[in-house]
Amino acid sequence: MNTECLIDRLADDVSPVPRHAVGLRLALGVLAGGAITLSLIALGLGFRADLGLAMHGSSFWMKWAYPISLGVGAIAMAARLARPEPVRILAFWPVLIPFVLLTAVTIAEMAHVPPAEWLAMWLGKTWKKCPWLVLMLSTPIFVGLLWSFRRLAPTRLRAAGATAGFAAGAWAATLYCLHCPEVSALFVLSWYTLGILFAAAAGALVGPRLLRW
Amino acid sequence: MQAGEDQLKAWMAQGLDGDAASHTALLRATAPLLRAFYRRRVGDGDTIEDLVQETLIAIHTRRMSYDRDRSFSAWLFAVARYKMIDHFRRTRQTCPIEEIDHLFSDGFEDETNARMDINRLLAALPEKQGQAIRQTRIEGHSIGDAARHAGIGESDVKISVHRGLKALAMRIRGERP
Numbered sequence: 536m537n538t539e540c541l542i543d544r545l546a547d548d549v550s551p552v553p554r555h556a557v558g559l560r561l562a563l564g565v566l567a568g569g570a571i572t573l574s575l576i577a578l579g580l581g582f583r584a585d586l587g588l589a590m591h592g593s594s595f596w597m598k599w600a601y602p603i604s605l606g607v608g609a610i611a612m613a614a615r616l617a618r619p620e621p622v623r624i625l626a627f628w629p630v631l632i633p634f635v636l637l638t639a640v641t642i643a644e645m646a647h648v649p650p651a652e653w654l655a656m657w658l659g660k661t662w663k664k665c666p667w668l669v670l671m672l673s674t675p676i677f678v679g680l681l682w683s684f685r686r687l688a689p690t691r692l693r694a695a696g697a698t699a700g701f702a703a704g705a706w707a708a709t710l711y712c713l714h715c716p717e718v719s720a721l722f723v724l725s726w727y728t729l730g731i732l733f734a735a736a737a738g739a740l741v742g743p744r745l746l747r748w
Numbered sequence: 749m750q751a752g753e754d755q756l757k758a759w760m761a762q763g764l765d766g767d768a769a770s771h772t773a774l775l776r777a778t779a780p781l782l783r784a785f786y787r788r789r790v791g792d793g794d795t796i797e798d799l800v801q802e803t804l805i806a807i808h809t810r811r812m813s814y815d816r817d818r819s820f821s822a823w824l825f826a827v828a829r830y831k832m833i834d835h836f837r838r839t840r841q842t843c844p845i846e847e848i849d850h851l852f853s854d855g856f857e858d859e860t861n862a863r864m865d866i867n868r869l870l871a872a873l874p875e876k877q878g879q880a881i882r883q884t885r886i887e888g889h890s891i892g893d894a895a896r897h898a899g900i901g902e903s904d905v906k907i908s909v910h911r912g913l914k915a916l917a918m919r920i921r922g923e924r925p
Contacts, residue, residue: 536801538779538800538801538804541801541805542772545771545775546771546772547768549763549766549771551764551766552811552812554816618813618814618815618823619813619823620823686809686812686813687810687812687813688806688810688827690826690830
């Protein structure tokens, strides 16, 4: 096709773009994928029986704050990588603050518990399946973010893929909290983080292929 | 007339607000800029026009990724550069076979022979003249760069090149310098 015709055809479809379109689009992708993840949890795993009660306790909110804050940071990071600008990856270090804070909470928690119980605290009852469930539940959210990126222009595809996986993992972990009965900070720090890292690694692996444009 | 950054940025902002006329003006004005960008970096004409069109489609469908507070040209050429790298990455898969063909073709031997001839001829010249010719005429450095490299003056480089080329011409014609 001739370039002039192409321009005319493109100009037929000029819809307004809101100012915070990048953030909105990423949020929409996470919400759409999150809705599917949530229904998978509701239908496949079930919410924890004492959810209403647990929400009155502080340990639930501590546990919830961790993946939520990671997820917010990851989306902010994705918004930067969605623009074709030079980005210094090291500038994203604040994303790791929740990890540092939870590590501090974990150390404080362990100080109050006799060392003989540390192993039980660490492994809980579900350590074997927790990271894998987080990885699996992150898939719909990752797909949602791939949809978001279709209108965006990432130029560092591996970093963008890893960040999308990281965000998907963090939000999947957030929703998984509604099912997971574990209470110790050490458990969340170890196995939730591992699941989120799995998701980020998977994103880094497939990013260059799936995010190409 | 070529539109400057301010004009392009204004059209982009209006286009983002939904003004189709500005958006069309923007696409029309960026097409020649992209063509010039790719002409300097990518080989043949068809590829250039393909890349221009692909980039126009990308700046249309992905215009959401432009930040209104930043330079439009920087965004435009970042998209263009990405498209070019993507193009190289895609075509490299078919390239090696052509390069192997190139190795076995007659041209390759001639080229290699020519390079060996040049090396032999330059080696016969005084070192300063040989270096000056190699750097300015073969490797494409500027006179200033060659002078700095050799630690001599620019006029010295020019004279060395001139005398060296003259000596080479005489040698090739079979005369004693």
